[in-house]
Amino acid sequence: MDINIKRDGLTLRGRLERPDTESKCPAVIIFHGFTGDLGYERDGLFQALADMLTENGIAVVRFDFNGHGKSDGSFTDMNVLNEIEDAIAILEYVRKLDFVTEIYVIGHSQGGVVAGMLAGYYPDVIHKLVLLAPAATLKDDAQKGVCMDAVYDTQHIPDTVCVGGEHVVGGHYFRIAKLLPIYEVTGNYQGPALVIHGIHDAVVDASAAVRYHECLENCRLELMEGIDHGLQGDEYAQMVKAVVNFLCTE
Template sequence: MQQAVSLLHNNQVMRGMAHIPLTDHKEAPAVILLHGFTGSKLEPHRFFLKISRELEVLGIASFRFDFLGSGESDGNFEDMTVLNELAEAETILDYVRSHPSINSEKVIVLGFSMGGLVASLLAGDHPEKIEKLILLAPAGNMAEKAKGMEKNSTYIKDVNAYDIGGNLIGKDFIAQLKSIEVWERAKYFERDVLIIHGSKDEAVSIEESKDYQEKCYQGKVTLRIVTGADHTFSSYQWEKEVIESICSFVK
């Protein structure tokens, strides 16, 4: 059963979708899906929706929200930062764990692209609340990308932000990226991790997934490389391979 849900964070509304399987079991496992930079709860080619539907067939619930400033949620994109999204993800995690239809001990977090960075920090900060972690093309080294944003974008003084393809990126977002110790924070999650990355991803280097594997999750991680795939796994076969890997991992 799919239904619209909303959640209050700092007096602003995050809007999302909950997929709750109709089963005889009172409490279902759940997956939280965290979207990427400039993304939404749907993601390209309705990728997140398709994942949620397949999980529901397996009797697994899922929750996918737009971060504040993205999609249909309140807020402005120029106010978005990684740590703001992390705080929003904490609110989502607590909501899902307290949901009457969900088994609080079986909550999995999935993050795509920059959502993967947020997911890795969330799991590292709250390892006792998360059963498993899934990272799709995770952007671990955003600090390097921030330098390029500053160099190659137009700064608009009136809003204290950079114009990147029509999206306003606040100065705080860029400054903060340079100070986050991703590997140090992420390594405290010591349960099972699945990382999936396309071999021809030009947006986030596959080396970033290998960094997660080597610097954070040695011995407890499976790295799956989808041959030929781009950043968003934008073909039927690539998408199918990713969804099958996710379903196999969570069940």
């Protein structure tokens, strides 16, 4: 079902899917990446995960971050810190659901950065963490003055930067990104974690996943030859199965 929550005057729009039972169950929150959405396509990754997880007795909550998809806000106003604010609001929503027994979090790309830091801030609330191609290199890129095809002066960051020829990113995004304590905060989480990354990811270097593995105390790292940054490729089914098994059986 469609669900809405308020965060600082913005409406964040999402979707809740439950197993075919009235019994209490765990719930997983899925966070999408930069320019993405909660996954409206029936054949998309997030819907595939939702279908498999609900079949295995886990509820799934997905939201569009501010400035993305159907949620309120301007993309230009988005940054990692206010996506963390979104994530906290979503987490608080899930905590209040009377049927939820445990809370898990999945994050892809920039959503992985948000998910990891959220787990670091709420290590007593989040029971399992999954990071898919987590884009912690966004900090390194901001320090270099690059974002995909865009280049800018890190000492005089402009008010806006056009990325990919169509996405106008606020300069504050990069000012924040270059100083984010990504691994420091994420490392405060000590629960079970799974990090999956494509070895040949052309967008986010797999070294980011290795660093997550080093900073997370109870983490399994899977580096895959056959998936790209969008998690598509020859090992797509294996990747999905690894996530579902981790959340359902481990």
